[in-house]
Amino acid sequence: MPVSLKDVATLAGVSIKTVSNVVNDYPYVSTLTRARVKAAIEHLGYLPNLTARNLRTRRTGMLALAIPQLDNAYFAELVRDVVDVARGHGYTVLVDNTDGDPGREREVLESVGTRLVDGIIFSPLGLSPRELAGYPGSTPLVMLGERVSRWSADHVGADSVAMACAAVSHLISLGRTRIAAVGHQPRRWASTSRQRLAGYRKTLRAAGLDIDPRLIVPTPMYFRRHGVEAADALLALDSPPDAIFCFNDPLALGVLRRLHELGVRVPDDIAVVGVDDIEDGRYSVPTLTTVAPDKRVIATRAVGLVLERVSGEVDGPPREVVVEHHLRIRESTGAGSR
Amino acid sequence: MPVSLKDVATLAGVSIKTVSNVVNDYPYVSTLTRARVKAAIEHLGYLPNLTARNLRTRRTGMLALAIPQLDNAYFAELVRDVVDVARGHGYTVLVDNTDGDPGREREVLESVGTRLVDGIIFSPLGLSPRELAGYPGSTPLVMLGERVSRWSADHVGADSVAMACAAVSHLISLGRTRIAAVGHQPRRWASTSRQRLAGYRKTLRAAGLDIDPRLIVPTPMYFRRHGVEAADALLALDSPPDAIFCFNDPLALGVLRRLHELGVRVPDDIAVVGVDDIEDGRYSVPTLTTVAPDKRVIATRAVGLVLERVSGEVDGPPREVVVEHHLRIRESTGAGSR
């Protein structure tokens, strides 16, 4: 049923090679034969078998993108951008949802070498730095998220510590002094929480504010419901905070929701800041102040870096790309714009 | 650099076939040789070249999933589920974000025959039924979303008309009489808006209520900002509605946000209902009443249907799967649960 190069060649009365030349827009083909071949292709409805081509060319035109949670708006937006950018380069994207599970993340690394994709963009969460470092490295790989020490792949990310500083500084500038931090994950390797906590601590110290451990709330994951739980925990304290820095937007939205239920006024009683700038935060009640990494740039650079390796264009040591971030002040800390 | 079957065979002192047998867990291999081969594989770090295997077996173990907007939470959640379910069947998923653009959707259909994926799950938006009907059909394809007449592929979806009825009936049961509909798309092929509008009209008529065309608000797309605009339009009317049925949740969340800004009380002044049951609606202020299609089932069935075709297990006429839906009553129409 499927029609191959050979079929086209037979019909057009030329050799396989000629058809191949036409298909690949090889210049040295006479106008006449080209026309004849094209007619045959059209007539037969020929489509190249990409699997065969991939085997031969050792390129698949596919990139793997492995992220922890596709249903987190941040990643959904990132995936969309990566898919778009990759498409612009003629690449398609194979998406992997790891749930931050070490086992699945390990598979991502191990699947390398099967030559199914030309490159990998990987946002790890559950794997230890040690395991990450064990990456064989036969296929170009770009890391997203926090930078892992001793790791030797290209990396694209925002400066998590600086983002935390921006958020906390903003709260301090508002005159808040009891600032909570939500999203600590002591048991996770994912250094995101460490970095943000570090930024939080650093900023408080620099401002001469106390660091009250009771204001540092751990959460099992970064979903809205964990924000709800964190808000409960914070309001149960003898002296609750007057501001809450959440390590991502879903947590902040959960906090916002719970504060509303408890009748706490935001930002009057408690100001709230998140990180990621997902769309929901621009329409929530109140709208959410957040620190926005430039997602589009992350996607663009990540794809750019892998493809430079894939093409062999670049072959040096690991590269480090730090993207910009911006504080978006909205209602949850006092301003009113969207 | 890459090590092939042959290398392993040489090292183990056996034939290529034997190695292949070991790799594929073919039973008839003596324990001894198996061990020797495994050792060689381990030693060399052999990994099968999937491209070659795919060419040979005419299977790629990949499914394409084409949807309009990955950054719409409904689709993000759906993609996650599809990826999960596919993974359970040993399949990986290639994601395509079409933006509902007819050109890109056409490419999805045309890419069929390149044998890069074993099956396709497709949620079209911009293509006309005519074009959809022109699908060659060489690769198994399952359609998501509204059912397209004259179309001859398997289809999985919820009953859009019934979902609209559920939403509107609920509003009527609350005593509302001026019920608006947001999300009409007269210029789109996508029949989703038609179906929901049909359900809306039918339900109003059945209840003996007037259908006021000014209460039917068209939107260019289904994003939050379009909900904001729709709310503005509705409140500018001489006699505004006392309830708003939005064709999806993002629209409803935009409406909710704008009503809040305008000081309209929800649900007291205006009740709001959406469709899709995305997570945001469970944490918004107020929480959003919505009609929830069973996404998990949609994903499960969609993957199931394609794979049955892929395996050749099923080879009959198009199958139609209609998944359940449930009304989730929350604060935006008066109840308080999450």
Add this chain to the structure above:
DNA sequence: CTGTTAGCGCATTCAA
């Protein structure tokens, strides 16, 4: 139980 032999469909030498 294991080795030999053919292709899968394509791109690519090398000749002509």
Add this chain to the structure above:
DNA sequence: TTGAATGCGCTAACAG
């Protein structure tokens, strides 16, 4: 400018 032959790495008959 085009054709014939080769092999990418693997699985599948078919022998042995």
